[in-house]
Amino acid sequence: MTHLVLVGGGHAHALALRGLALDSEPGLRITLVAPERHSPYSGMLPGHVAGLYSHEAMHIDLERLAEAARAEFVRARAIGFHGAEKRIALDTGENLSFDIASIDIGITPDRDAIAGAREHALAVKPIGSLMPKLEALFAEIRRADGPRRMLVIGGGAAGTCLAFALRRRLRREAPDGRIEVALATAEEITPEINATARFFLRRALRRAQITLHEHSPIARIDETGGHDEHGRHIAADAVLVASHARAPGVLAEGDLARTPDGFLAIEPDLRVGGQEAIFGVGDCATMGAHPRPKAGVFAVRQGPALRRNIRALVRGEALTPHIPQKDWLMLIADSEGRAVASRGSGFAFAGRLPWLVKDHIDRKFMALFDSANLTTRS
Ligand SMILES: Cc1cc2nc3c(=O)[nH]c(=O)nc-3n(C[C@H](O)[C@H](O)[C@H](O)COP(=O)(O)OP(=O)(O)OC[C@H]3O[C@@H](n4cnc5c(N)ncnc54)[C@H](O)[C@@H]3O)c2cc1C
CATH class of the missing domain: 3.50.50.60 (FAD/NAD(P)-binding domain)
Structure with a gap:
């Protein structure tokens, strides 16, 4: 054997x-x-x-x-x-x-890439331990005097999708619905998509009222939020790091x-x-x-x-x-039933259809592992 x-x-x-x-x-x-x-x-x-x-x-x-x-x-x-x-x-x-x-x-996340990240931020990876940490954050947000300003660091596909998702979820969790979400990224937003898709994405972020800080590499995080290398301060009560993996x-x-x-x-x-x-x-x-x-x-x-x-x-x-x-299809969902699609340098599309495609692809992938689809042939 x-x-x-x-x-x-x-x-x-x-x-x-x-x-x-x-x-x-x-x-x-x-x-x-x-x-x-x-x-x-x-x-x-x-x-x-x-x-x-x-x-x-x-x-x-x-x-x-x-x-x-x-x-x-x-x-x-x-x-x-x-x-x-x-x-x-x-x-x-x-x-x-x-x-x-x-x-x-x-x-694995590089927790030491940003000073203060270990003490003052949540790391996206490992994914398995993210949800319990987010649940604790949601519980705080449900308090009338709980945190209201969230900063997501990392404008790749993961960080951007999470900023949209948090915006939707936190608005529901906060009793007053008053939530501010900011997204900071070292370069321009999702450099891996083409320029037209990036235009659509910036528009979607504006529509979701997510404040985008491009070319803002965060160097330090403390209890007041993030500080970038150019001396700018982004005020936040909670910070999520979706950048710097190793x-x-x-x-x-x-x-x-x-x-x-x-x-x-x-x-x-x-x-x-x-x-x-x-x-x-x-x-x-x-x-x-x-x-x-x-x-x-x-x-x-x-x-x-x-x-x-x-x-x-x-x-x-x-x-x-x-x-x-x-080149490959990138689909960035806004958690509101729309998405931005990008492939290579030429294809870009935004709206409901890319979201339906993404949802279909994701559900189809997961269905591969349903018991009914694991029946052996030999
Ligand atoms: C929020 C988010 C959204 C994303 N969205 C997309 C997307 O839309 N499209 C896309 O292409 N990519 C996306 N990515 C990137 C994608 O998650 C990764 O590229 C992908 O998961 C890599 O898969 P993998 O096979 O390397 O293993 P992983 O999915 O990273 O899994 C590794 C596994 O190894 C296990 N493991 C770790 N250490 C050990 C050890 N020492 N011994 C044994 N087991 C161990 C872990 O428990 C884990 O289950 C996203 C990432 C994030 C965080």
Whole structure:
């Protein structure tokens, strides 16, 4: 039996494991290691914050998925990756030996990138611990004298969607409905979308009465709000940081090849450089030959490619390269039933239709992991 160990229940692993559940590989024994039973789907997180989706709707049940793939689910956190010894150390004190391994453990917030962030701000990642922190904030906001001014730091897709979501949710939670939301970003808003889409997005932010501070890199956070590098002060009672992520420190524990900024250095066939039987996927890995931003769309596309290459390795066949797409559809929802769509340098669209498309894509993705859709073929 070949023992495959999947470390982390990110998007890429969830899809690869689903593929192995539907079409099992003879002679393959699988173990999935993840610290939590439920893995959040970030595309629906802002909708969940806004109150549009339930907790169940946006979480993949990894235990159920593992069961469908006849895999063992080990609830633990990996603390070391030892390629030469074919061993993964877990925080339970156990060591897992493997023939093939894959690592999909996401990214982690860099809490020290902004002075005072640890003491005075909430971090978006890890997503699993964000909701309890937000629930505590909502409870304070329900008080007549509770906080009313919110600052979101980070104008990428995640921070922007969250600013919209918080605006909707906080207005409902505050007894007087008087909520101010500001969004600060180091560059212009969502540099990854095209100029027309950015125009639509700025308009949507204005319509939602979210104050946008572009070219305002926040250097310090204190109890009064954020202070940017140019000396501007953005007053806030609560701050959420959706910027400054870094590679998980645990990737340095062991002997796997890493990029200068600490991510797993992977080849186009998704294997970690210099490793015959260890893959790296999702945000925790960087393909030096084809670098892309850290985004779920790439992790999702890697899932089926990873499954194919695992199968090829088991069968002693040649592995195939997976070159990430050069442009992709970005959908930024305003939590009010509209969204802005952007693809490449030319396509931009705003309104109800992109929201319906986004909602459809997200629900369809999550439906893949419903029990009814995990029935095995072999
Ligand atoms: C609010 C928000 C909205 C977003 N919206 C979009 C969007 O619309 N489109 C888009 O493309 N991207 C979006 N993103 C980015 C997207 O979330 C990530 O790119 C995507 O989740 C990466 O998936 P992944 O496979 O790397 O794993 P992740 O989803 O990051 O999951 C990693 C998993 O590994 C587990 N793990 C961590 N450490 C360990 C360990 N030591 N041992 C074992 N397991 C571990 C974690 O518990 C986690 O479940 C958004 C992000 C946020 C925060």
